[in-house]
Amino acid sequence: MQHTVNKQYWVVAGRLKVTTVILAFFITSCSCLIRADEPKPLCALFVFENQDKTPTFDYLASVIEAGLRREFLRVDKWRLVERARIDKLLEEQDLKSAGIVTGRAGTILGANYFVLGEYMDQGGIVGVDARVVRTRDGRIVAFAGWSGHISGLWDEMPAKLASALLGVEYKDRQIPEHVFDLMDKASRKLDQGQIEDAMRICDEVLAEHPSFVSALLLRGYAELEKKGMIRYAIKDFQKVLDIDEDNLSCRLGLARAWLREDKPDAKKIVTILDEVLKHNPGNGEACFLKALCYEKLNRLDEALNEAQKATDAVPGFSAAWQVQARALLATKGAKDAVSAAVRATECDPLEAQAWMLLGDIQFATGDVLAAKESFKKGLACNPSLEIQDLLNKRLEKQE
Numbered sequence: 231m232q233h234t235v236n237k238q239y240w241v242v243a244g245r246l247k248v249t250t251v252i253l254a255f256f257i258t259s260c261s262c263l264i265r266a267d268e269p270k271p272l273c274a275l276f277v278f279e280n281q282d283k284t285p286t287f288d289y290l291a292s293v294i295e296a297g298l299r300r301e302f303l304r305v306d307k308w309r310l311v312e313r314a315r316i317d318k319l320l321e322e323q324d325l326k327s328a329g330i331v332t333g334r335a336g337t338i339l340g341a342n343y344f345v346l347g348e349y350m351d352q353g354g355i356v357g358v359d360a361r362v363v364r365t366r367d368g369r370i371v372a373f374a375g376w377s378g379h380i381s382g383l384w385d386e387m388p389a390k391l392a393s394a395l396l397g398v399e400y401k402d403r404q405i406p407e408h409v410f411d412l413m414d415k416a417s418r419k420l421d422q423g424q425i426e427d428a429m430r431i432c433d434e435v436l437a438e439h440p441s442f443v444s445a446l447l448l449r450g451y452a453e454l455e456k457k458g459m460i461r462y463a464i465k466d467f468q469k470v471l472d473i474d475e476d477n478l479s480c481r482l483g484l485a486r487a488w489l490r491e492d493k494p495d496a497k498k499i500v501t502i503l504d505e506v507l508k509h510n511p512g513n514g515e516a517c518f519l520k521a522l523c524y525e526k527l528n529r530l531d532e533a534l535n536e537a538q539k540a541t542d543a544v545p546g547f548s549a550a551w552q553v554q555a556r557a558l559l560a561t562k563g564a565k566d567a568v569s570a571a572v573r574a575t576e577c578d579p580l581e582a583q584a585w586m587l588l589g590d591i592q593f594a595t596g597d598v599l600a601a602k603e604s605f606k607k608g609l610a611c612n613p614s615l616e617i618q619d620l621l622n623k624r625l626e627k628q629e
Contacts, residue, residue: 271342274311278347287351289544297388379417384479428452463487496523514543521553548578564594582613
């Protein structure tokens with residue numbers, strides 16, 4: 231189980247190491263959007279498009295939309311169309327992004343503006359482009375771009391894009407530009423497995439800017455990757471909370487760190503995840519981590535419930551489907567667990583553990599041939615030596 235926790239908590243970040251850094255940011259002025267004597271414009275915020283169409287990263291669309299929606303509501307310069315109304319419109323009218331800007335959706339929703347955008351994941355660095363479109367003529371009146379490491383989608387990206395699109399000053403603009411270049415370099419070092427180099431660059435940044443949240447977070451995640459440094463990661467995450475008590479990425483990071491401890495205190499982890507969910511209801515990663523905690527506590531009905539919340543929020547979340555499958559296997563039997571395990575492999579066909587779990591469940595139902603095929607597919611994913619050994623042993627038993 232320990233291996234499962236160590237691996238799975240990264241899956242929500244698209245099987246990539248989770249860190250935070252802001253790389254690039256630009257805007258065209260949108261101060262002309264709102265005059266003091268006008269009521270707040272009504273804006274429809276649409277789910278962004280996955281530009282490279284890789285299903286593994288489809289879940290990021292919901293993460294981006296939820297973060298921007300939360301930040302727009304906090305800034306309180308726009309009124310937002312309810313997400314349920316937008317979903318219903320898209321379903322009923324079969325509108326795509328190209329149709330949204332024609333004004334047809336604006337007439338139905340009564341929105342003055344739309345926020346549309348695209349994103350692309352490139353090796354753990356996510357680029358997000360957002361634009362404000364005026365409903366009456368389809369004109370783009372504001373544009374903003376953000377690029378950073380994937381966990382920045384929870385905190386840094388919403389704040390930066392909202393500040394650009396709404397004309398609000400961003401609090402970290404006093405940080406010199408070369409620092410962001412260093413953070414770009416550090417995040418890429420960490421993605422490449424050069425943990426010590428990433429930590430060294432963070433140390434350099436923090437020597438000059440000791441309260442720079444992005445550097446503390448990135449160093450914390452690097453320390454999670456380095457064997458024997460979990461306590462240092464916890465220390466860095468706690469420093470972030472001292473600076474920014476509402477930082478969601480930090481709370482999630484701290485929960486991951488506590489899960490990596492030799493004897494994790496599941497009840498304590500649930501408490502900090504509840505804090506995340508209080509500020510961001512339905513956060514898929516928080517629900518997933520809670521599900522893992524309830525698994526440790528052998529509270530399997532609650533684990534199943536939280537895993538279902540995670541996949542409701544992030545339908546492509548393979549690891550959460552795996553938790554569902556394990557919980558169903560333990561509480562209702564193998565036949566009920568099969569569909570969840572299949573869904574886990576569909577969401578991430580390169581996840582060896584998902585194939586191993588599916589094979590185990592298929593074997594439990596008596597479908598030995600299907601189980602054997604699943605184990606072989608798991609081996610084809612080039613898993614770690616530990617998982618490879620487990621899969622080979624399962625196949626040997628069937629010979």
